Amino acid sequence: MKLSWGPEEEAFRAEIAAFLDEHTPEQLRDGRDWIGEEADEVPQWARDWQALLFDAGWMIPAYPPELGGRNATPLQTLVYQEELAARGVPRSVHFGGYGIVGPSLLEFGDEAQRALAPAAIRGDTVWCVGMSEPDAGSDLGSLATRAELDGDSFVVNGQKVWTSYAEWAERCFLYVRTNPSAPKHQGISVLILDMDTPGVEVRPLRHITGNAEFAEVFLVDAVVPRSNLVGELDEGWRITMGSLAHERGGLWLEGVGYAQRALDGLVELARDRGLAGDPVVRRRLGELHEEVRSIRALGYKGFASFAQGSSAPEHSYMKLAASELRQRLNEFGMDLQGAYATVTDPTLAAQGGRFQAAWQMSLAATIGGGTSEIQRNIVANRVLGLPRG
Amino acid sequence: MCWGCPVVDFALSDEQQLLRDTARALFTKECPPSLVRDAFYDVTDAGPAAARAFHDTRLREWAALGDGPLVDLALFLEESGAVLAPGPLWVSAAWALPLLRAAGHTEADAVADGSLTATVAVADATGRWEPGDHDECWFVPHLGEVDRVVFLRSGPSVLVVDAAEVVGSPIEALDRTRPLARVAVPAGSTSPVDPAAVADATDRATVGLAAELVGVGRWLQEATLAYVAERVQFDKPVGSFQGLQWKLVDASLHQERASAAVAYAAMCVDADDVDRASAVHVAKAAAGGSARHWARTGLQAHGGIGYTWEHDLHLRLRRAYGGDHLLGDADWHRDRLAALLLD
Ligand SMILES: Cc1cc2nc3c(=O)[nH]c(=O)nc-3n(C[C@H](O)[C@H](O)[C@H](O)COP(=O)(O)OP(=O)(O)OC[C@H]3O[C@@H](n4cnc5c(N)ncnc54)[C@H](O)[C@@H]3O)c2cc1C
DSSP: OBOOOOHHHHHHHHHHHHHHHHHOOGGGOTTOOOOOOSOSSOOHHHHHHHHHHHHTTOSSTTSOGGGTOOOOOHHHHHHHHHHHHHHTOOSOSOHHIIIIIHHHHHHHOOHHHHTTHHHHHHTSSOEEEEOOBTTBSSOGGGOOOEEEEETTEEEEEEEEEEEETTTTOSEEEEEEESOTTSOGGGSEEEEEEETTSTTEEEEEEOOTTSOOOEEEEEEEEEEEEGGGEESSTTBTHHHHHOSOGGGTTTTHHHHHHHHHHHHHHHHHHHHHTTOTTOHHHHHHHHHHHHHHHHHHHHHHHHHHHHHTTOOOTHHHHHHHHHHHHHHHHHHHHHHTTGGGTTOOOTTTSGGGGHHHHHHHHHHHHTTTTSOHHHHHHHIIIIISOOOOO | OOSSSOOOBOOOOHHHHHHHHHHHHHHHHHOOHHHHIIIIISOOSSHHHHHHHHIIIIIGGGGGGGGSOHHHHHHHHHHHHHHTOOSSHIIIIIIIHHHHHHTTOTTHHHHHTTSSOEEEEOOOTTOOOSOBOOSEEEEEETGGGOSEEEEEETTTEEEEEEGGGOOEEEEOOSOTTSOEEEEEOOOOOOEEOOHHHHHHHHHHHHHHHHHHHHHHHHHHHHHHHHHHHHOEETTEEGGGOHHHHHHHHHHHHHHHHHHHHHHHHHHHHHHTOTTHHHHHHHHHHHHHHHHHHHHHHHHHHHGGGGGSSSSTHHHHHHHHHHHHHTTSOHHHHHHHHHHHHHO
């Protein structure tokens, strides 16, 4: 065990730090947690930012330059993720394209489909990911949107829900059932859907924040060419697992960086409110600090196994821990404001209403991407090896 | 905060792996549950002597780890904590030894090679773990088992006394494997020590104790997971019930945090990293909290059997609570963290 970075990592860090300091758009600075603007399309500044990262080889550093990277090592990727996390800077305002679709196309697509990956990662094409349905949430394997092969095309009927960025998206990475008689995880396929296909209708859904970031997507006899099938027919379930494997070692850093910045804000808030001497407030801040730092240590421990190529059970804990902690941090930030706790007017609430806004958003963190309950089931069965119920 | 500072490579080197394996083999083979039980709980005629003999013949030599990297000492103490290994190894190697080194004491070498053992007396009757001028020291661990007592006094300064010459009386407490005593501070001239060296010794003692607690939590976790897989009710292993599973998951997350935090703190101390002060408090708070969490959860998951004297679970429950309250409980360390953040 050791505690130091080598000079090569430090040089790498200096390079990305300088890049971020110089180029990060105003809208994403100061740990401002970007709340989707009410916009019909991805804002131009956000497109420019993602394209700039790609062209400079800073989008997915582990990839080669033609895919927005610079062939970075796992350790360099970690350094990169640390610098993003410390600043709270997102690479993109729509995660699906570079986080899920691009890497999946590269791994599972044919040549023509792989050619779509650079634009997905660069953000030139905006993608949404259509997995969840009204009757298939945590139990994704029960999805029912039907795609029937008819000659050279699929005819798709069904409904998706909670589809983030569907309004912005030009394409959808769509999970469909192609074989209703096979066992449920074996009859699923993935299609590339053009969002302007006749029969596709997007109805925006508002979040509790008031923003319409996600949507319902209705599909009525939508025709998708057979060549848009990704991977083998009926073998789409494998693809649900494939996203950014090489970044998994450090994806947790985003959650930890977030928590650390929230904690910094809490310390400032306690001082501003004259509560820095209050023993209850102090105890609580100490406790939150303990959690943030021990979760961070856990993440690094997982990275050590990841970098050595072993499986890292630590990572199964990270989403669960970071998302629940995030809610507690923000809720405490509201509580510290007394009667102003629920005041959302940014000119009245402390720190521009940051905690009130972030708290509302944090409520999604324990639902999206697998609920906390599902994460606990995963840890119970796969990490602790407890018998299945 | 400083993201750029620490790197943290948690991978064990080959030597560390060997150290851990050696410690595990030693404790599995030679420190069975009956050894601890016969010495401290169902005390047999031969029990205390057997425990003493185990310490004297098998553990004394490991005191040398106290002079080396804290990472290594912590690895060993996690293993000794898991089995509740008898004797004063922790206090002697992790606390008294660095204090004696700081004082340039002539007997430091003897404590390092295990030919002498020592304990530390610092707390006052209110349980403050800080050097002072009080005439009685409280919560002194392993008094009856050591050769020397290091009194840590205001200044800071130390007074090293032959244990045979001090007047102490035992404090009846939950954890019998780590006996505590109150001791009158004898007259004698103290020698000044560098405050930074005292702080360093406290950090080593605190992280060492936290490492033991990680071992205690680990034992409880392993025993509980094994039990719930095997115990059947309603025609199913009780470990398949989700209501129970989630409690176990939450305790295991606490345990993972604690284990990572202790390893990180040990690395920070060894590197004298800027994050060191915070890391030590985080480690003790997380480890004390996790051991207690597992003690409660483990007992609950065992049902009635866990509440019996015969089951070894309560031995760890006692150590979990006892260890948390030694050298500052989790809340005390959280308050120190708050001081680092706010003052
Ligand atoms: C902000 C946001 C963005 C999203 N974006 C997308 C997107 O872009 N694309 C997409 O496809 N989906 C998206 N989702 C959907 C998300 O993946 C689902 O909401 C999630 O998987 C949960 O499914 P559900 O909402 O149907 O809840 P359900 O699965 O119906 O769960 C209801 C409750 O039951 C619990 N539960 C379910 N099963 C179990 C079990 N086995 N054991 C114990 N408890 C259980 C759940 O934890 C939850 O508390 C998004 C969701 C949110 C909140």
